[in-house]
Amino acid sequence: MNPSQIAIALWTLVFKEIKRFTRIWPQTLLPPSITMTMYFIIFGNLIGSRIGEMDGYSYMDFIVPGLIMMSVITNSYSNVASSFFSNKFQRSVEEMMVSPMPNWVILAGFVLGGMARGLGVGIIVTGVSLFFTRIEVAHPLLTILVVVLTAALFAIGGFINALLGKKFDDISIIPTFVLTPLTYLGGVFYSISLLPAFWQGASMLNPILYMVNVFRFGFLGVSDIPVGWALAAIMGFIVALFTLALWMLENGKGIRS
Secondary structure, three states: OOHHHHHHHHHHHHHHHHHHHHHOHHHHOHHHHHHHHHHHHHHHHHHHHHHOEEOOEEHHHHHHHHHHHHHHHHHHHHHHHHHHHHHHHOOHHHHHHOOOOOHHHHHHHHHHHHHHHHHHHHHHHHHHHOOOOOOOOOOHHHHHHHHHHHHHHHHHHHHHHHHHOOOOOHHHHHHHHHHHHHHHOOOOOOOHHHOOHHHHHHHOOOHHHHHHHHHHHHHHOOOOOOHHHHHHHHHHHHHHHHHHHHHHHHOOOOOOO
16 A cells, blocks of 8 residues: 555544544543543542642642543543454454555554544543633643553553453453553542552552653643653553554454454
8 A cells, every 4th residue: 555545544544433432422522521520529629628739739730630631541442442342343353454454554543543532532521620720731742742642552552452352341341440440549639649658669550650640740740750751651651552452463363263
C-alpha cells in the first residue's frame, strides 16, 4: 500500500471507531459525566469541606485533575477492549488481517479510536467540573501532552486485553480487578505524602500514580514525584505495550485458533 492508501485505511478505521461510540452516546459519553458529577458532589463538596486543603489547594481543586484522568483512563481502555473483541468475536478482524492493510495500521486505528473516546469524555468531565470549581492550568502544553499519552497507553492496554480475551467476561476482569484498584490507589483522592514511608514506596510501583501526578502538576503545579521521571515512565510503557501488541497481532495471538 502506498502512503495515501495507508492514510485512507487508517482514517476509515478511526472514523468507524468514533462513529461507533458516538452513535450510542447515552451509553458511552453520558454515564461518565453523571458518575463524575457524583464524585464532585460527594467527595468535593460534602467530604472536601471537612478535609480542608491538600498540598495548599482546596480539596475540590486537588481531586479535579485526578478525576479527569480517571475518566480518560477508563474510557480509553474499555472502548478498545470492547470494540476489538467484538470484531474478533464476529470474525471481521480476520478480514482486516488478510487485506493489504499493514498490521500497525489496524492497531493504530483502534488505539486512536479509543483515544478519541477517552479524550472526549475527559473534555466532558472537565466541563462538568467548571460547575464546582474554577480551573486554572499552570502548564497547558504539559497537561495536553500527558493526557494524550495516557489515553494512548490505556488504549493499547485495552487492545492487548481484547487479544487475550476468549469470552466477553474476560474483557471486564482487568478493568474490575486491576485497573480500578490501581486508579483509586493512584493518588486521585489523596497525596501520597500522607502515607507512611513504606506505603509511599509501595505506591511508586503503581504506574497510574505517575500519570495522575504529572496531570495534576500541569493543572496546579504540584506533584508528589519528579515530573521528568513520570513522563519517561509513561513513554516507556507506551513503546513496550505498542511493540507487544503489534507482535501479538502479527503472530495472530488470540485470533488464530
